[in-house]
Amino acid sequence: xxxxxxxxxxxxxxxxxxxxxxxxxxxxxxxxxxxxxxxxxxxxxxxxxxxxxxxxxxxxxxxxxxxxxxxxxxxxxxxxxxxxxxxxxxxxxxxxxxxxxxxxxxxxxxxxxxxxxxxxxxxxxxxxxxxxxxxxxxxxxxxxxxxxxxxxxxxxxxxxxxxxxxxxxxxxxxxxxxxxxxxxxxxxxxxxxxxxxxxxxx
Amino acid sequence: xxxxxxxxxxxxxxxxxxxxxxxxxxxxxxxxxxxxxxxxxxxxxxxxxxxxxxxxxxxxxxxxxxxxxxxxxxxxxxxxxxxxxxxxxxxxxxxxxxxxxxxxxxxxxxxxxxxxxxxxxxxxxxxxxxxxxxxxxxxxxxxxxxxxxxxxxxxxxxxxxxxxxxxxxxxxxxxxxxxxxxxxxxxxxxxxxxxxxxxxxxxxxxxxxxxxxxxxxxxxxxxxxxxxxxxxxxxxxxxxxxxxxxxxxxxxxxxxxxxxxxxxxxxxxxxxxxxxxxxxxxxxxxxxxxxxxxxxxxxxxxxxxxxxxxxxxxxxxxxxxxxxxxxxxxxxxxxxxxxxxxxxxxxxxxxxxxxxxxxxxxxxxxxxxxxxxxxxxxxxxxxxxxxxxxxxxxxxxxxxxxxxxxxxxxxxxxxxxxxxxxxxxxxxxxxxxxxxxxxxxxxxxxxxxxxxxxxxxxxxxxxxxxxxxxxxxxxxxxxxxxxxxxxxxxxxxxxxxxxxxxxxxxxxxxxxxxxxxxxxx
Numbered sequence: 001x002x003x004x005x006x007x008x009x010x011x012x013x014x015x016x017x018x019x020x021x022x023x024x025x026x027x028x029x030x031x032x033x034x035x036x037x038x039x040x041x042x043x044x045x046x047x048x049x050x051x052x053x054x055x056x057x058x059x060x061x062x063x064x065x066x067x068x069x070x071x072x073x074x075x076x077x078x079x080x081x082x083x084x085x086x087x088x089x090x091x092x093x094x095x096x097x098x099x100x101x102x103x104x105x106x107x108x109x110x111x112x113x114x115x116x117x118x119x120x121x122x123x124x125x126x127x128x129x130x131x132x133x134x135x136x137x138x139x140x141x142x143x144x145x146x147x148x149x150x151x152x153x154x155x156x157x158x159x160x161x162x163x164x165x166x167x168x169x170x171x172x173x174x175x176x177x178x179x180x181x182x183x184x185x186x187x188x189x190x191x192x193x194x195x196x197x198x199x200x201x202x
Numbered sequence: 203x204x205x206x207x208x209x210x211x212x213x214x215x216x217x218x219x220x221x222x223x224x225x226x227x228x229x230x231x232x233x234x235x236x237x238x239x240x241x242x243x244x245x246x247x248x249x250x251x252x253x254x255x256x257x258x259x260x261x262x263x264x265x266x267x268x269x270x271x272x273x274x275x276x277x278x279x280x281x282x283x284x285x286x287x288x289x290x291x292x293x294x295x296x297x298x299x300x301x302x303x304x305x306x307x308x309x310x311x312x313x314x315x316x317x318x319x320x321x322x323x324x325x326x327x328x329x330x331x332x333x334x335x336x337x338x339x340x341x342x343x344x345x346x347x348x349x350x351x352x353x354x355x356x357x358x359x360x361x362x363x364x365x366x367x368x369x370x371x372x373x374x375x376x377x378x379x380x381x382x383x384x385x386x387x388x389x390x391x392x393x394x395x396x397x398x399x400x401x402x403x404x405x406x407x408x409x410x411x412x413x414x415x416x417x418x419x420x421x422x423x424x425x426x427x428x429x430x431x432x433x434x435x436x437x438x439x440x441x442x443x444x445x446x447x448x449x450x451x452x453x454x455x456x457x458x459x460x461x462x463x464x465x466x467x468x469x470x471x472x473x474x475x476x477x478x479x480x481x482x483x484x485x486x487x488x489x490x491x492x493x494x495x496x497x498x499x500x501x502x503x504x505x506x507x508x509x510x511x512x513x514x515x516x517x518x519x520x521x522x523x524x525x526x527x528x529x530x531x532x533x534x535x536x537x538x539x540x541x542x543x544x545x546x547x548x549x550x551x552x553x554x555x556x557x558x559x560x561x562x563x564x565x566x567x568x569x570x571x572x573x574x575x576x577x578x579x580x581x582x583x584x585x586x587x588x589x590x591x592x593x594x595x596x597x598x599x600x601x602x603x604x605x606x607x608x609x610x611x612x613x614x615x616x617x618x619x620x621x622x623x624x625x626x627x628x629x630x631x632x633x634x635x636x637x638x639x640x641x642x643x644x645x646x647x648x649x650x651x652x653x654x655x656x657x658x659x660x661x662x663x664x665x666x667x668x669x670x671x672x673x674x675x676x677x678x679x680x681x682x683x684x685x686x687x688x689x690x691x692x693x694x695x696x697x698x699x700x701x702x703x704x705x706x707x708x709x710x711x712x713x714x715x716x717x718x719x720x721x722x723x
Contacts, residue, residue, distance in 0.1 A: 067360050103372075104357055199586040
């Protein structure tokens with residue numbers, strides 16, 4: 001079997017390449033080993049321009065399997081994101097190159113670029129999160145503002161979505177946990193009554 | 203199949219079981235007035251000729267075809283094999299598609315140029331492990347992408363470990379060229395992985411070749427060849443298992459592979475639902491909504507149309523006025539229960555949300571009708587297998603008591619075999635009929651089915667008579683049964699052919715439910 005040694009050599013080279021490449025303008029911010037471990041990395045990408053994620057900073061959690069690069073890295077979002085191909089709960093990503101279409105000659109840099117591209121152009125027909133995907137298809141403007149609200153809240157994007165912020169504040173004032181309120185409101189299409197029913201049945 | 207494989211074209215009727223009962227044509231005009239003279243083994247719609255092959259023989263067939271394509275197109279054996287798998291081992295198609303497709307992903311001419319280019323640098327970097335290697339340590343696939351030998355080995359090993367054989371693609375991120383067998387053999391060094399790879403690719407070769415079939419029994423290494431592949435019965439001469447040549451599951455004519463798969467799935471999926479609906483719900487006699495009664499008395503008020511009726515007899519409740527809560531079709535005990543429940547006025551009625559309830563109910567009833575008959579025959583088949591054993595014992599005993607030799611009692615064995623054969627056929631006519639569309643062809647089919655059914659019931663009865671049995675009557679019944687079995691299968695074949703034409707004309711394959719298949723999917 002492929003020695004982890006080989007995977008580590010390659011990872012070190014990949015880290016160095018991302019570090020020296022002038023990818024910043026392309027949206028790849030950084031790729032670093034977590035606690036010095038080469039099998040668990042952290043990648044940071046920017047939300048693509050002219051998307052609801054614009055200005056946001058997204059952290060990716062990257063695990064390297066021992067068979068790497070013959071098996072794909074396991075990548076998920078550590079930052080919460082509202083996107084049809086990303087689970088709004090776990091951050092799991094639905095992307096072909098992370099599963100069947102992985103090729104050994106691909107690199108973590110190409111993976112990060114692909115994920116950034118995925119943020120900019122969602123594929124609603126191959127969803128990871130059914131709630132988000134159906135909203136994306138049926139109510140595009142609500143989807144856009146929810147994604148923007150999540151970007152502001154979790155990814156430090158500069159834009160503001162005042163009406164959503166207000167609804168959250170209103171429910172937090174009733175004594176609910178803020179992050180539960182955000183999730184539940186988003187899943188209920190920002191219908192306060194529905195969200196209340198879910199958070200406090202009966 | 204490959205040209206030059208003439209050895210395997212000669213098919214003999216190995217199907218001992220099928221050939222066992224060949225009605226001899228000496229008897230004419232039987233009691234039912236049909237001339238059986240022209241019924242012989244060749245005309246049996248269930249007859250199927252195939253020959254069994256060893257692992258080595260199959261390998262030889264594969265090799266011959268690969269060599270043919272390889273020589274014709276001047277390719278490596280690996281690429282030739284991949285092409286044949288993709289073209290389902292039709293050598294003509296393979297050669298033709300390849301020539302038409304010369305600019306596509308298999309094109310070796312372009313690759314050959316790449317292969318022969320003069321390499322200036324003696325060292326190069328493998329873009330998978332990022333190490334610099336001498337040119338000798340690099341290996342190039344037919345697509346021209348080059349990686350180091352140890353990366354190829356690790357990659358191939360991990361792919362084989364995932365169960366892949368055919369269809370391992372190049373490591374390059376934008377390349378989907380299938381890696382050929384010869385390349386794998388050269389660069390995969392791990393012994394067990396290599397063996398696994400060979401097994402995988404061999405299996406793919408057999409499965410992609412419509413003329414070949416393998417015994418589905420675990421660890422039975424027996425293969426079959428037929429020049430006219432069809433979904434007919436194969437009996438393995440090594441392990442005696444019996445299965446369909448095309449799909450490898452239980453033999454299922456007159457149903458085609460797709461129909462029977464659909465039916466099995468339906469029977470599995472619907473087992474609980476349908477029995478629940480049939481036993482717990484009824485249709486409102488007025489508006490035909492499906493109603494589940496989940497408690498209370500038998501005085502129901504439909505939520506949809508407000509019609510009041512009796513759950514037991516489904517009559518208007520007004521007619522029950524004088525004998526409140528007592529229905530005359532009710533049995534005594536239940537009637538008593540109903541009276542006891544009289545105090546409980548509240549009745550709960552849940553109309554199940556369905557668009558066209560009567561249609562749904564009809565469909566369900568239809569399904570249950572066929573299912574019940576399917577199961578009945580299945581049950582009879584099991585009982586008659588026991589009967590067959592009894593016959594066998596009986597014959598043995600008679601021979602021991604010197605009441606004639608084995609040959610004298612052969613007719614009894616034949617009768618038993620015929621009974622089982624027809625019973626099985628009948629069982630599988632039910633899914634076939636279930637998927638038939640209404641119309642004259644269905645009526646004819648069901649008529650033939652009913653005829654066979656009644657003959658078989660008589661035959662079964664006669665055989666069970668034991669020693670008192672009338673040999674002449676038995677033989678007449680056997681001829682009748684055989685004749686009707688063939689008529690039924692011929693008709694089924696006719697229907698499938700018509701359905702095939704209908705599909706071709708309509709160019710809408712999904713619509714015709716009774717499909718047909720002569721080649722492996």
